[in-house]
Amino acid sequence: MCAPAVIAAVREEWSRRRFLGTLGAATVAPAMVPIEAGSQPAPVRLPNGFRQIFDLTHTLSPKTPVVPSFKPMRYVPLFTIPKDGFQCGEITLNEHTGTHMDAPVHFVDGAVTVDRIPVDHFFAPLVVISIVDRVRKSPDTAVTPEDIQAWERRHGRIPAGAFVAMHSGWDARIGDGESFLNRDVKGTSHTPGFSGDAAAFLTKERDIVGVGVDTLSLDLGTSMGAPAHLGFLGAGKYGIEVIANLSAVPPAGATVIVGGPKHLAGTGGPVRLFAVA
Amino acid sequence: MCAPAVIAAVREEWSRRRFLGTLGAATVAPAMVPIEAGSQPAPVRLPNGFRQIFDLTHTLSPKTPVVPSFKPMRYVPLFTIPKDGFQCGEITLNEHTGTHMDAPVHFVDGAVTVDRIPVDHFFAPLVVISIVDRVRKSPDTAVTPEDIQAWERRHGRIPAGAFVAMHSGWDARIGDGESFLNRDVKGTSHTPGFSGDAAAFLTKERDIVGVGVDTLSLDLGTSMGAPAHLGFLGAGKYGIEVIANLSAVPPAGATVIVGGPKHLAGTGGPVRLFAVA
Numbered sequence: 001m002c003a004p005a006v007i008a009a010v011r012e013e014w015s016r017r018r019f020l021g022t023l024g025a026a027t028v029a030p031a032m033v034p035i036e037a038g039s040q041p042a043p044v045r046l047p048n049g050f051r052q053i054f055d056l057t058h059t060l061s062p063k064t065p066v067v068p069s070f071k072p073m074r075y076v077p078l079f080t081i082p083k084d085g086f087q088c089g090e091i092t093l094n095e096h097t098g099t100h101m102d103a104p105v106h107f108v109d110g111a112v113t114v115d116r117i118p119v120d121h122f123f124a125p126l127v128v129i130s131i132v133d134r135v136r137k138s139p140d141t142a143v144t145p146e147d148i149q150a151w152e153r154r155h156g157r158i159p160a161g162a163f164v165a166m167h168s169g170w171d172a173r174i175g176d177g178e179s180f181l182n183r184d185v186k187g188t189s190h191t192p193g194f195s196g197d198a199a200a201f202l203t204k205e206r207d208i209v210g211v212g213v214d215t216l217s218l219d220l221g222t223s224m225g226a227p228a229h230l231g232f233l234g235a236g237k238y239g240i241e242v243i244a245n246l247s248a249v250p251p252a253g254a255t256v257i258v259g260g261p262k263h264l265a266g267t268g269g270p271v272r273l274f275a276v277a
Numbered sequence: 278m279c280a281p282a283v284i285a286a287v288r289e290e291w292s293r294r295r296f297l298g299t300l301g302a303a304t305v306a307p308a309m310v311p312i313e314a315g316s317q318p319a320p321v322r323l324p325n326g327f328r329q330i331f332d333l334t335h336t337l338s339p340k341t342p343v344v345p346s347f348k349p350m351r352y353v354p355l356f357t358i359p360k361d362g363f364q365c366g367e368i369t370l371n372e373h374t375g376t377h378m379d380a381p382v383h384f385v386d387g388a389v390t391v392d393r394i395p396v397d398h399f400f401a402p403l404v405v406i407s408i409v410d411r412v413r414k415s416p417d418t419a420v421t422p423e424d425i426q427a428w429e430r431r432h433g434r435i436p437a438g439a440f441v442a443m444h445s446g447w448d449a450r451i452g453d454g455e456s457f458l459n460r461d462v463k464g465t466s467h468t469p470g471f472s473g474d475a476a477a478f479l480t481k482e483r484d485i486v487g488v489g490v491d492t493l494s495l496d497l498g499t500s501m502g503a504p505a506h507l508g509f510l511g512a513g514k515y516g517i518e519v520i521a522n523l524s525a526v527p528p529a530g531a532t533v534i535v536g537g538p539k540h541l542a543g544t545g546g547p548v549r550l551f552a553v554a
Contacts, residue, residue, distance in 0.1 A: 085384075089544065092367060119551065122551075259534075266352075272539060272548075
């Protein structure tokens with residue numbers, strides 16, 4: 001991307017500026033031709049036996065809706081190319097922001113933290129249970145054991161070590177925080193989730209590693225208590241919330257890959273979530 | 278994991294407390310048996326055709342070494358189970374902390390940001406080039422085109438769309454920040470990296486998507502300028518720094534999976550990095 005003259009100018013500049021104080025020498029940003037950003041179609045072609053990949057991750061920004069008692073993520077630019085030769089900034093966010101993980105410790109003191117979840121739990125058969133049709137009629141509807149059994153009648157028993165995701169169509173609202181939270185005049189969110197009975201069924205009658213939703217909570221917004229959070233996290237399963245793009249993924253047969261956070265003793269954190277099929 | 282009596286106590290508690298103000302009701306954490314944390318052996322057995330997975334990610338903490346002009350990551354607990362029914366906190370970090378990505382825009386204004394890297398670039402044939410033996414003699418040594426050609430004589434030409442990683446053995450120092458930075462009395466770091474010639478060779482003579490190092494910088498600590506950063510990022514390739522566990526991965530034949538950050542217009546960010554073989 002650099003013309004030879006640009007490179008020569010950069011090499012001269014290197015002798016005059018320092019990079020990062022103690023890590024080599026710096027440069028002024030050369031006037032390069034901007035690199036065209038790659039588009040991000042899903043699915044795309046992949047090497048090494050992968051056929052399709054789906055990016056199930058929302059782009060995170062200060063506008064990403066968060067739980068009302070949390071602050072949105074912030075970004076502060078700290079270094080600039082004209083001054084420092086490189087640019088970067090500082091991110092501040094609640095662990096439970098954007099497409100993110102709930103580790104068991106989020107609700108259960110002493111339970112597993114993000115850095116201690118076995119990595120084989122991050123590669124799992126993906127089960128997608130759609131309740132899109134019901135949600136169109138009312139958002140106050142939950143994934144039930146009957147929904148799970150209906151999925152099994154079509155696709156067979158949930159595979160061992162599965163990740164079970166609720167697809168409610170809610171990800172389409174991500175650009176509008178009020179619509180995503182969907183609060184009534186009392187401040188109660190009307191958003192779908194897993195029922196406590198579904199959590200009991202999946203953790204006791206089936207063998208799963210984790211669950212996910214395209215809303216902000218594993219639980220119904222209107223549920224009393226947090227039966228899904230407590231049911232799943234209490235059984236040592238992890239949750240992933242604010243999932244994107246589940247409408248594109250086959251309901252059975254894909255594998256989810258969880259690029260989970262790994263900070264010490266974390267209760268959760270942003271996730272890069274893929275499905276491959 | 279819950280005794281029936283505990284569950285009954287929890288259900289009663291649900292009727293008395295609110296969870297997150299507007300997102301359902303809360304609970305006091307029941308006195309559950311702590312869930313045993315999973316161990317994290319590498320490799321492990323995987324479903325769906327994966328045979329082995331390697332976690333190439335360091336655990337991030339306030340003690341993780343950073344570039345001296347950056348602040349270490351911070352964690353502030355904000356919610357607690359006794360008070361709120363759940364626990365979580367706020368993370369603050371420079372984008373270039375821990376096992377992390379450098380997007381092209383980190384050094385090139387207008388270039389690709391983390392959220393716009395095509396997802397198929399996150400699944401790539403992994404090439405591991407070891408310079409461990411040379412680094413034992415002196416840390417001021419770089420991956421050169423000759424090292425890459427030596428790898429090709431043993432393993433064949435670098436596959437199209439590859440991710441090329443320097444394995445210097447530096448990850449063993451992560452627990453000791455001074456040893457990881459390895460600064461002399463003048464403050465210059467003595468750490469291995471890619472040479473500018475290697476960057477030119479890989480970006481012009483081969484077809485790669487990205488590069489990685491187990492040190493804090495793609496460049497040699499002693500290099501004048503940032504020829505590796507500018508060579509790779511200037512050609513639109515992404516970098517990953519502070520990689521863990523490369524000694525466990527086969528030098529050829531594995532696939533890297535990059536759980537990259539996805540915040541709007543980011544210059545980099547923490548990555549969950551896996552290899553599968």
